[in-house]
Amino acid sequence: FRLFDEGTADNNLKRRQNRSSRRLKSRRKNRINAIKYLLLNNNIISNVNFDILDNVYELRVKGLTQKLTNLELANVLVNLAKRRGSSLDVAVDEDDNESVVAASALTKNTAELKKNNLYICQAQLAKIKSGVKLRNHDNIYKSDDYEKELRQILSNQDLSNELNDKIVEIIMRRRNFSEGPGSYEFPTKYGSYRVDYVDGIKTIKHVNLIEEMRGKCSIFKNEPRIAKCSFEACLFNLLNDLNNLTINGNGKITKEQKLQIINDYVIPKGKIIIPQLVKYLGVEEKDVTGFRKNKSEKNIITTFDTYSKMIIFLPKDILNVTAYVDSIIELLTKTAVVEERIEEIKKLNLGLNDDVINQLANMTKVNGYHSLSKKAMDIIIPEMIETDKNQMQIIHDNNLDKNDCQEKGPKIKFDSSAILSPVTKRVHMQAIQVVNELRKEYGEFDSIVIETTRAKNSSDEKKDIQEDQKRLEEQKRKSDELLIDLDKNPDNYNTLTKLKLRLYKEQEGKTIYAGLPIDLDLLLNDPTAYQIEHIIPYAVSFDNSMNNKSLASAKENQDKGKRTPWQYFSSGMVSECEGPINDWESFEAFVNSLKISKNKK
Structure with a gap:
């Protein structure tokens, strides 16, 4: 057998978020460096490590109507290269709260700029002067509005049209997420630009990433x-x-x-x-x-x-x-x-x-x-x-479910083109390796059955445990409430008696194997009258959980002995108990009528 570390959705999300953050920082750094070296090559600055001015928002407002010094212009352009707004050029999913909040703020801010005939820097400077912080969703603006401001600032700087267009291109360039990583100049097998060889000649081909991840038909293997x-x-x-x-x-x-x-x-x-x-x-x-x-x-x-x-x-x-x-x-x-x-x-x-x-x-x-x-x-x-x-x-x-036969080579090979999750891919590869070794050792098999575990992942297990704990707390509370309703002090009763009360509530006040009414006073005062028994004998199941416990009269428990419910109702001992439950069918109907978990049923 083979054991694998699970791959959870939470881990995948964290990995994707970290990767996205790295790419954002890398691309921002590339934009800033590109602007700096463009200014350096055009003699606007003499050193890429120029002085950083702390009044950049005031300089952006000033640049709307006046010519800036070279140092001021460099600071303004670097500031705009850092944050150049949101395009939100994908359809917003209403179930994604963060996207909805961002889209709402974007609509509000765009309307405000249009209503007051403002540029972004003017609205931002007004917020700063009123003590409002800019680092939140309220500060999100459209890239188009940033570009409008940038072009207005450049129109007052006596630069050539060619240089202005190059500055705008660098600052506003944006990669659609569907393009993936890489570019035509830097192709990668993970992006939309990939290296291909046609007749031995290296070429760059462009692919649609979503189309690439599209699987093949389960019946017609070559059909999308x-x-x-x-x-x-x-x-x-x-x-x-x-x-x-x-x-x-x-x-x-x-x-x-x-x-x-x-x-x-x-x-x-x-x-x-x-x-x-x-x-x-x-x-x-x-x-x-x-x-x-x-x-x-x-x-x-x-x-x-x-x-x-x-x-x-x-x-x-x-x-x-x-x-x-x-x-x-x-x-x-x-x-x-x-x-x-x-x-x-x-x-x-x-x-x-x-x-x-x-x-x-x-x-x-x-x-x-x-x-x-x-x-x-x-x-x-x-x-x-x-x-x-x-x-x-x-x-x-129609015999459409025939599996493809692999006829070439002595070993079964893994289909590397299959669209699988990392964990599933690992399972497939390891299973194939095991099967190949077994075939090598014992020859061909008539049939092969591969069994995988059906255990839930950690997050599901935690959720189930939390729900069970919540349910048990609720049952304990109801047991105490029942004692209080009977004018009893819950502190005067031990855990075993309270457990019997919980099972009493679960079974709607009836014994599990005969369906007889449980005498509550007798249950509280005589510890031997009613007994907690294991539904599947503990010696067989080693299960001591609530799902394997029920409340029976002393006689029912003795008659059942170390049998399963099915064995008990098939034993002929049931007829000695005078109650509405006298065979397997009536027992099954009673259990199905109870409001208990599916696992316990």
Whole structure:
């Protein structure tokens, strides 16, 4: 076996934040150095280590209308190179609180500049004089407004147009996040510019990073996966949901019903919710089984979230052609950069006006890819409409789930092109190494089963422990409250008795194996009347947690002995207990009716 250190989301986030911080500092340093050496080469300064002036905001305001000295100009340009505003040229996710706060401050500050006809330096200087600190979200301004101020300052400095343009280019240059690291001059395999060899000649090629990270279809290995938010992918998921449903125990949704759901609900409204579905089917929700469940165990069904947003503003002639809709969603998925989205949508030549294009470009939550390709869905969707089979049944029946065979070489090789997390990649590589060694030692196997642990990661375990502790504290509090209600002093009762009270509450005042009412006075005054027993015998499970404890009468506990509940109810001893629980079925129904954790059930 192989053991690995887990890779948690928190660690990944910290790593990405540190890397982002390093890049920001590096690029800021490069801009400042580029400005300094540009000024040095044009004889504006004689040394890159010039004196730093402490009234730079006043100098920026002065530069709006007056010529600055060379030293003053150098200080102003370096200050602007350090912080040159925000472009926020990606669609803002409403669930990202920090982005929403920044966008709100940006809108407010931009409106203030426009209303009062101010440059940024004038607004900032006014804040400084009133004692307001500039290092927070309230000080965020658009890069366009910084560029406007920069050009106004340069217009008064008697510099050549060529030099002015070079200064603006250096200070305002910005790399879109989708470009990744590196550049044409400094290509890297991690960025959008990469070294390639064509006929032995070294060339630089440009790639779309999101497209590069796009996985391949689970069925057709050379086909790219379809955009997860596309109409076709959502239709595929909805049909799979519908075919998984069973009505009144044996009924299935017909082809005609599925087509009517698509034509009457999905296409005009962008979704069908469960109440609408069951009403259309003429049944109650409780009569339908097979729904998917969310974390709250609530029934859910596929919705067309992106398409439903487009219905509001996209012209009917475009909406009526799903190929047009999916071509737009494909572009939105590839990049979140608004400018790139606008440019690519215009290339589709769909005759959309600027307002519609801008609304499309600013759509959020349009990301990710399905596990299958369009080619696979084009095969599976028609059969899901015609039959009541789900996707897995169709894939199996059509032999689409055949694994690729590796025929070359004596060893199984790792697919380095697979899009996997670092931990998953490590697991794959180690598993392949182990299998290759076993094949070398024992020859070929008929089949190989690889088992991985299902333990949660540290953060999940901590959360579960905290929730358990909170639940136990609540149970202890209720035990004390129960004693107080009985005019008893909780301090007069030991931990074992309080534990019995907690189990009494859990079991709704009934013994676990007979369902007989528990005499509360007897429980408090006679320590032998009711006993705490291990559901799965401790000698077997070594589990002494609350999940393995229940409260039984002394006779029930003796009759059960060192058996599991199933063994006990199969032993014939149950009939001697006079209670509503007298077989496995009644015991199972009683346990399922209790408000206890799933693990305990």
